[in-house]
Amino acid sequence: xxxxxxxxxxxxxxxxxxxxxxxxxxxxxxxxxxxxxxxxxxxxxxxxxxxxxxxxxxxxxxxxxxxxxxxxxxxxxxxxxxxxxxxxxxxxxxxxxxxxxxxxxxxxxxxxxxxxxxxxxxxxxxxxxxxxxxxxxxxxxxxxxxxxxxxxxxxxxxxxxxxxxxxxxxxxxxxxxxxxxxxxxxxxxxxxxxxxxxxxxxxxxxxxxxxxxxxxxxxxxxxxxxxxxxxxxxxxxxxxxxxxxxxxxxxxxxxxxxxxxxxxxxxxxxxxxxxxxxxxxxxxxxxxxxxxxxxxxxxxxxxxxxxxxxxxxxxxxxxxxxxxxxxxxxxxxxxxxxxxxxxxxxxxxxxxxxxxxxxxxxxxxxxxxxxxxxxxx
Amino acid sequence: xxxxxxxxxxxxxxxxxxxxxxxxxxxxxxxxxxxxxxxxxxxxxxxxxxxxxxxxxxxxxxxxxxxxxxxxxxxxxxxxxxxxxxxxxxxxxxxxxxxxxxxxxxxxxxxxxxxxxxxxxxxxxxxxxxxxxxxxxxxxxxxxxxxxxxxxxxxxxxxxxxxxxxxxxxxxxxxxxxxxxxxxxxxxxxxxxxxxxxxxxxxxxxxxxxxxxxxxxxxxxxxxxxxxxxxxxxxxxxxxxxxxxxxxxxxxxxxxxxxxxxxxxxxxxxxxxxxxxxxxxxxxxxxx
Numbered sequence: 001x002x003x004x005x006x007x008x009x010x011x012x013x014x015x016x017x018x019x020x021x022x023x024x025x026x027x028x029x030x031x032x033x034x035x036x037x038x039x040x041x042x043x044x045x046x047x048x049x050x051x052x053x054x055x056x057x058x059x060x061x062x063x064x065x066x067x068x069x070x071x072x073x074x075x076x077x078x079x080x081x082x083x084x085x086x087x088x089x090x091x092x093x094x095x096x097x098x099x100x101x102x103x104x105x106x107x108x109x110x111x112x113x114x115x116x117x118x119x120x121x122x123x124x125x126x127x128x129x130x131x132x133x134x135x136x137x138x139x140x141x142x143x144x145x146x147x148x149x150x151x152x153x154x155x156x157x158x159x160x161x162x163x164x165x166x167x168x169x170x171x172x173x174x175x176x177x178x179x180x181x182x183x184x185x186x187x188x189x190x191x192x193x194x195x196x197x198x199x200x201x202x203x204x205x206x207x208x209x210x211x212x213x214x215x216x217x218x219x220x221x222x223x224x225x226x227x228x229x230x231x232x233x234x235x236x237x238x239x240x241x242x243x244x245x246x247x248x249x250x251x252x253x254x255x256x257x258x259x260x261x262x263x264x265x266x267x268x269x270x271x272x273x274x275x276x277x278x279x280x281x282x283x284x285x286x287x288x289x290x291x292x293x294x295x296x297x298x299x300x301x302x303x304x305x306x307x308x309x310x311x312x313x314x315x316x317x318x319x320x321x322x323x324x325x326x327x328x329x330x331x332x333x334x335x336x337x338x339x340x341x342x343x344x345x346x347x348x349x350x351x352x353x354x355x356x357x358x359x360x361x362x363x364x365x366x367x368x369x370x371x372x373x374x375x376x377x
Numbered sequence: 378x379x380x381x382x383x384x385x386x387x388x389x390x391x392x393x394x395x396x397x398x399x400x401x402x403x404x405x406x407x408x409x410x411x412x413x414x415x416x417x418x419x420x421x422x423x424x425x426x427x428x429x430x431x432x433x434x435x436x437x438x439x440x441x442x443x444x445x446x447x448x449x450x451x452x453x454x455x456x457x458x459x460x461x462x463x464x465x466x467x468x469x470x471x472x473x474x475x476x477x478x479x480x481x482x483x484x485x486x487x488x489x490x491x492x493x494x495x496x497x498x499x500x501x502x503x504x505x506x507x508x509x510x511x512x513x514x515x516x517x518x519x520x521x522x523x524x525x526x527x528x529x530x531x532x533x534x535x536x537x538x539x540x541x542x543x544x545x546x547x548x549x550x551x552x553x554x555x556x557x558x559x560x561x562x563x564x565x566x567x568x569x570x571x572x573x574x575x576x577x578x579x580x581x582x583x584x585x586x587x588x589x590x591x592x593x594x595x596x597x598x599x600x601x602x603x604x605x606x607x608x609x610x611x612x613x614x615x616x617x618x619x620x621x622x623x624x625x626x627x628x629x630x631x632x633x634x635x636x637x638x639x640x641x642x643x644x645x646x647x648x649x650x651x652x653x654x655x656x657x658x659x660x661x662x663x664x665x
Contacts, residue, residue, distance in 0.1 A: 107479055109589040109626075112486050112560050127631045144484045145491070185478055214452065214625060215478035244623035248615070259557060259623025260531020260586055263612035264654060267636075270615050271652060279616070281623040312533040312540075314516025315404070344540055345518050365537070366653050 001211045003225045004048040006090045008207040012191075015180040017173055019204045022092030024048070031073040034091040035066060042094040045072045049084040050227070052125070057081045062094055084229075095203055100193035101160050102126055103174065105181040107188075108141070114181065116140040116148070116174060118159050122193035148178045161196075169202050170194075184222055185215030241293050242283050250275025251376045253298035253307040253336075255291070257282055265310045268365050274373035277304045291328035299334060308339045308372040310365065318342045318350025326357065337375045341368035379506035379551040380526070380571040380578070381469060381497075382410075382445065386510045389443040389467070390415040391434065391450055391458045393425050397473075398449035401514050402426055405447075408517045410510045413441035434465040447503065447512050448472040455499055456481035463492040470562075471512050472499035479625075482560045489562070496562025500625065502532040502554035515552070523548015525661060526572035528565060529584035530557055530624065534612055538584055538654050545658035550578040557624025559588070565595035573603050580606045580661045584654075585639055587613035588627045592639035600646040606664035609643050610651045611636045 006024050013019040023034030035043055047059030054060050059081050063069035069091075079086045100122030108115040118138040121129045130137055138159045142148060148156075153171035161167045173194070181189045190208040197203060216223040228236055231247055238245035244259060248266070252274050256262035259281045266276040278301065282294050291309075298307055313321045321342060329338070341362040342350040354361045360375070362368035388405070392398040393415025403426050406412045414429050414437040421432035431437040434446065446462040448455060448471065455477040462470045463485075470489060477499045489496045497504060503513010508522040519536055521543045529535035535554055542549065553568055555561055565583065572578045581603070585592040592611065599607055614636040616622050618629040629635050640650045649660045 107483070107559060109559055109591065110594070113483055114480070144480070144487050182480060185480055187479065212479045213621075214476045215480065217453070218478075244621075246617070246620045246622060248617065256533075258531065258533025259627060260529070260534030260584065260612045261537055263586060263616060263622050263627070264534055264537070264610070266615040267612065268653060276615055279620075279622050312536050314519065314533070314536050315514075344536060345516060364653075364655055366655065 001213055001216060001222070001226055002050045003209055003211070003222070004050070005046065005207060006048055007225055008209040009204065011180060011184065011209060012177070012204055012207050015176045017176055017204055018202055019207070020093055020095070022090050024088050025073065025091055026088045027077070028070055028073050031069060031089065031091055032066060035063075035069050038091065038093050040093040043069065044092050044094045045069065045076055046090040046092070047076050047079060047081060047086040048088045048090055049081050049086055051082045051084050054081060059086060095195060095205060096198035097193075097205075098196045098198050100195050102129070102192045103177070103194050104188060104190035104192070105142075105178060105186070106190075108139075111141045113144060114142045114178075116142060116156055116178070118156060120160060122195070126192065142178065147182075148175050166196065166202060173202065184209075184219055185212045186210065187212045238280075238297055242290070243294060243297070244279070244281040245297060246279040247301065248276050248278050249303065250277045251303055251305040252372050253277045253280075253301065253304040254310070255280050255282060255294045255298060255307065256310045257312060261310060261312060265308065265365065268369040269308070269372060272366070272369040272373045274369070274376055277301055288324045288328040291325060292331060295328070295332050295334070299336065304336065306337050306339065306372045306375045308341070308368055310341045310368060311343075313342060313344035313347065313350060317346040318344055319346045319353060322350040322353040326353065339368050339372045339375065341365060378575050378577040379509060380568070380575050381504060381551060381553065382506050382510040382512055384411070384509050386445050386512070387411050387413045387441060387443045388445045388447060388512055389413060389434065389437045389441065390428075391446055391448045391462065393417055393428065393430055393449075394420050394423070395449055399425055401449065402428065404517070405511055408511045410512060413443050434461045434467065438465045438467060443467060445469040445512060446471070448474060448499075450474060452476040452478070456485045459485035459496065460488050463489040463494045468494045469497070470494060471497040471501070471503050473501060473503060473513055474498070475500045477558070479558070479560055482558065486560065486562060497553065498556040498561055500558045501556030501561065502535065504551060504553040505549075506551045507549050513554070515554070519543060520552065521548035524550055524577060524579040526550050526568075526575070526578040526581045527552035527584070528568045528572075528581065529554050530586050530626070531584055531612065534584055534654065538582055538610065538657055541655050542582065542658050545662070547580075547658050547661060550575060557626050559626040561626075565591055566598050569595065569598055569603055573605060578605065580608075580665055582657050582661065583607055583609045585609065585611045586624070586627050587611075587616050587622065587629055587636050587639075588624070588634045590634065593642040596642040596646045596648060599648055606661055607648050608651060608657045608660035608664075609648055610654050610657060611639045
């Protein structure tokens with residue numbers, strides 16, 4: 001789950017990290033009041049949206065007086081950045097940057113650990129640094145049973161700073177950020193950039209955090225920050241029914257049991273020249289109620305011309321799956337052609353039950369893909 | 378032979394009195410798995426399917442000499458269950474539970490490793506050595522004893538591939554579902570090594586999917602260390618970036634972890650990649 005920059009800044013500040021006070025504003029008048037409160041020679045106006053590349057899109061501007069501030073806020077509010085509409089901006093004091101650094105904690109699949117990532121190349125997209133100059137990124141694997149002891153934090157800080165005073169300060173920042181990461185079950189806690197100001201202070205200038213969806217149940221305050229897009233609302237609604245759903249935009253709706261098989265089914269449709277409308281995993285079993293709910297979800301997508309149902313019958317045998325499908329479809333009214341492919345235990349018996357019905361019955365995944373693509377065209 | 382589980386497996390079920398735990402205990406026992414006990418705090422002394430229930434894993438291990446444990450407890454308690462098994466001396470821990478917080482898995486994984494044990498899962502279907510033993514929730518009737526080792530990040534897609542293997546006469550030595558989360562226990566590299574060293578295994582089917590770079594690392598490993606024929610299928614070529622495809626680990630992030638990169642990595646080291654799962658048996662047969 002993503003949160004906004006200003007929310008991440010608040011979390012960091014609450015853990016004692018050096019974050020300057022900033023204001024969140026939803027209209028120009030609020031922004032002017034914030035500007036007056038800040039009483040700074042130069043302020044920054046930043047769009048708050050759940051996507052990167054705000055600077056490039058013109059969503060981050062400096063203002064040296066009230067006139068400029070009014071202009072920037074008016075321009076940035078309601079701007080569309082990669083499909084996200086800006087409905088609030090952050091107003092903060094601009095800092096005099098001497099140098100910029102990158103700091104993050106992230107889950108690393110290879111070491112099966114949290115790692116601390118550091119670079120002296122701050123302020124740029126870290127993916128770009130990783131591509132062009134990977135040697136400039138330092139990765140420190142954290143033992144989850146120990147955390148970040150003082151020596152390790154110092155060792156890390158020496159990667160960024162040479163002055164011992166700054167090293168000590170940075171080391172504390174790394175330890176506090178790790179505590180926040182673990183306490184909130186984050187999957188990313190990123191400061192980019194962490195800056196050294198002309199005045200010799202270390203400050204957080206931009207922060208980003210994302211959280212592990214599986215752990216939100218134990219963090220109600222963070223879960224409350226969830227601002228789903230229209231698409232995410234649909235996905236969440238599907239999740240509450242035990243489904244995993246992702247909209248893709250094609251014409252062939254898919255209903256599959258199991259995530260891997262559901263992905264393979266999408267791939268098959270594409271392989272035979274069609275476009276999958278969605279990813280839909282209805283879970284291990286496939287009882288009639290689930291099928292009815294899943295059909296409602298698929299048919300709510302007006303682009304869907306054909307539905308392909310691909311079920312592996314394991315513990316629930318294919319003949320029982322077929323009976324369930326017949327029962328479900330006796331309650332569903334639709335003219336959309338349905339292709340069914342059953343495989344696994346008792347698949348022949350299952351297919352026999354569907355013979356002579358309105359369904360198009362396929363034996364292999366390839367055959368199902370071909371039939372569905374043919375019907376969609 | 379086979380890998381990880383066989384007739385010497387002595388299994389306990391953590392969460393045996395729950396709905397899923399009870400259901401699959403009966404299935405595993407019926408298949409011939411030596412289920413020696415189960416745990417459920419506060420229900421020690423009871424029995425499920427004639428299998429004794431203990432309050433703690435330590436008691437269960439002491440009484441039954443269990444060497445393997447399968448976990449069916451709800452996600453909030455999975456970390457504790459994994460650590461309890463490792464602390465009691467269980468050497469192979471299989472966690473079926475879906476939705477376990479990632480940092481819980483990170484912690485449990487490192488603890489289990491410290492105790493010298495192995496973890497499979499979480500969010501996995503378990504494993505099976507056909508005709509010997511099954512641990513988890515796989516549909517046993519589609520498997521047949523044989524010589525193909527199967528490694529997969531998925532559940533039903535594994536069954537799809539196994540069903541194809543079996544119907545084309547390729548039985549399985551052991552099939553392992555490693556789990557669909559970003560962080561899980563045993564993975565490609567360890568399992569490829571075990572299959573390479575297992576005299577009963579003569580070929581390997583590897584079923585990967587989008588997310589992370591474990592497939593790329595597996596390709597490197599195969600190039601250096603695996604002489605047995607390997608065939609691969611990668612799911613998720615049509616997956617859009619930034620979206621989780623059912624499995625928590627199946628996500629293309631910052632443009633990496635795509636199916637195309639993984640397929641290219643295998644092809645670069647001469648490992649054939651199936652366009653459809655049904656091609657896997659023929660790809661293996663042509664190399665045996």
